[in-house]
Amino acid sequence: MDVKVIEPCCEPVLVEALDHTEADELAAAFKVLADPVRLRLLSLVATAPDGELCACDVVDMIGRSQPTVSHHLSILADAGLLAREQRGRWAYFRVDPDRVAVLRDALMIA
Amino acid sequence: MDVKVIEPCCEPVLVEALDHTEADELAAAFKVLADPVRLRLLSLVATAPDGELCACDVVDMIGRSQPTVSHHLSILADAGLLAREQRGRWAYFRVDPDRVAVLRDALMIA
DNA sequence: CCACCATATCGACCGCCATCGATATGATAA
DNA sequence: TTATCATATCGATGGCGGTCGATATGGTGG
Structure with a gap:
């Protein structure tokens, strides 16, 4: 029985060291x-x-004050990890899978 | 011909929200x-x-002082991301792939 | 033993950031 | 318009952490 195994996850992507800009x-x-x-x-x-x-x-x-939660949600949204959608006076958030994938791919180093 | 496809990478792993300890x-x-x-x-x-x-x-x-580099190497080693091996007066470092994988897996959320 | 080298530790400084109370903004409803 | 609610912004504070010079540690070679 032939068994074909595909492992798209653990292939090293990093071929040379990060420069300063990339690292920042x-x-x-x-x-x-x-x-x-x-x-x-x-x-x-x-x-x-x-x-x-x-x-x-x-x-x-969360158990933190409203300003603190708002602050953190803004940071996540500014980073592109969360997408904000304003509906009336309420703000709804979704995860951006592509943005998360970028960080995950950066860890395919070994 | 049987074909077995394994895709360990993009399946959401996170099924419920992190508690305080996990988040910390x-x-x-x-x-x-x-x-x-x-x-x-x-x-x-x-x-x-x-x-x-x-x-x-x-x-x-790196372009930082020797104490600074030593400091950061220790942090990476303490976190398990780098394995330190002392050979004479020199210290050699290797990446621990399993430890990196733990963080990568934590980002399989969407 | 002593001199030298690689690395680790120490102590201090400084900037960044998580946090909160107070307040502003902006939208809905009466 | 006025009241109320959800959210954002402001300002201040306290603590954490990156950085480096100085120094300690520990191994090597003479």
Whole structure:
């Protein structure tokens, strides 16, 4: 029995070392993920029933003040990880899978 | 001919939101990557000819002081991303692919 | 033993950022 | 318009962390 195994995940993509600019940009991207509140926000949106979540529901789940939650949501949105959609006075957020994939691909190094 | 296709990469792994402990641990892991010097160190080791690099060669490549480079190498090693091997007075480093994979898997969220 | 080299540790400085209370903005509803 | 609600912005504060010079550690060679 022939068995064909495709492993698209673990192929090293990094062929030469990062230069300063690339390293700065990547570090800035990972810095967005380097906060527990932002990671919980991202996971809450990612696992939301319809793939989207209202900011109004999120404050209670997180356990931080409303300005702090708003601050972190803006950082995630500015980084492109979350897409914001304003509907009336409510703000809804979705995960941008492509943007997440960029960071995931950057870790295909070994 | 039987064809077995394995796609370990793009399946969402995150099924429910992260709790506080998981978020703290993940954030600490990403914080290690959230620095350009450490990313350049990681990429230098990952793309080194034999998969390993001597700390003695690294200081000149990075453009930071020796204490700073040593500091960042220790952070990468403590996080498990780099494995340190002392040979005489020299310290050699290798990437731990499994540890990198843990972070990559954490981004399989959408 | 001593001199030298690679690396690690220490101490201090400085800038960035997470956090919150107060307040502003902007939209809906009465 | 006025009241109310959701969200964003502002300003201040406290702590964390990147950086380097100085110094310690520890191994090598003479």
